Amino acid sequence: MSLAPRAIRHFIAVVEHGSYSRAAEKIHLSQPALSNSVSQLEKQLDVKLLERTSQGVKPTIYGQVLYERAKVVNAELRMAVDEIDLLRGARKGRLLIGAGPSVLEGVMLDTILRLTASRPELSFSITEGPEEVLFNAVKKGDLDMCICSVPQTAPSPDLEQDILYENPTYAIVRSGHPLTTETKVDWAEITRYPWIIADTRLEPKDQEILATVADQRPDTIIQTNSPGFMKKMVLRSDFVTFMPKTLIQMEEENGLLVAVGNPKGIYSRPIGITTRRHSFLSPACRLVIREFRAVCAEKGLI
Template structure:
């Protein structure tokens, strides 16, 4: 089976159409269509279904996709290892992280480790917990940072606790509640919300329900766009829940404020998951340590 055709096949499913995949691969649509026809003829099955919204896999396509990604990932790792042995490339590390972590904790850690290991090549993939977890299972990532409560208990990976994520109810500096010395859950009831970018809306609901209220349904879903969420909240009466480390700059500039809600704990544990084999290289161990330091830095600064 041709590895190149497998990569084309995976790209089509990921992009959702022949047109988008051809653009990403820089191929003509006829050439890509012909390659897929040859792959289907080789396997003797139909791999795609064409719908009104694009292309989706058949049962055979689903079965091939997960294995194709594993094969392609292993081929990439083999090429990287051979290149390293030949002295053609430095060590590579692939990290997956939640959107609220990439621009803060991960960026600081990568900067630190890059100075210590100048030949280390690092690739970042941003996504939600389950997406990253699946990518780790397919060996597309070497490490992922996720909420511990959002992954199954017996997952078969090494787990390293990185830090305790301090989630806060956030408002714009001009919000009617921004200058209150104390804010109760009842005070929050009249105001609209942005849907949480990291799957923490159930925590907001629990906070309200524990106090005998129901929150207004989120007016805006940022779809994982943290910068958009922060900009929107800072210029409106919308409320949101964000990790403390994710808005240090906006807080320092007076654009966002933490609402002082008594007796509310929205903390979550962030863990780094990685395969048990092979053993982490020195750069990987340094990265784990740097992630913990990078996570604690803004929390220490905010307490000062």
């Protein structure tokens, strides 16, 4: 059975917009024509793909299966177009990239600045988020790839991961913090001050830190999912936080934040590239990976 790519795109549009009218407006097609296209697809598959609810149009169980697979196929087709454009000399491409916070504010920032300067024809969509969210987006085709922390076990057999470097986490304080004058900074010293740490549901490794100081925890511990808020609290107070140096690159260069304690860090997490297994990587994707590796090498990360 051969399904028309055009009808598939129409079906995806209705699912993502939750309405025939909104989808028709978005893809510049009349609503009757869009409805007929989806109806023909349902007849061809002999199943009901969409159903109307009080919240709008939603996929049936059959529609959900088709939607998830079709998203991946569309992503692969888009990469194929990029490859053809490259062969024709167009040298363009649109990249959908996910990145963890420590990657985004450090190496990825420098990578994108370089590429936009040297290849202004490239278009980027950058998404920040927790690893699990990024992995799922890559798997479904919503992202071409992501660069973030890599778990010990692969998140899905549909994904492939290439580890690039280890990213140590340090105790971070503001410049001029009392800890910066200490000759020896250990847990006994660090726990004298309030902490602001990552939500342990998102960063399980910080749970290990709490376990390490179970008998001498600081009086105040704030948890948050915002690295930006963590840095602001530390900059304006005697709070201590724990994060990779790649996340405080600009603040460290400007003498605002410093790492204290063990020069090797408290713990380390591997950073890697995650792609769909057996997926074709467009020339634009390969260019980003090559430039990212170059920046890592210059910073001494690999």
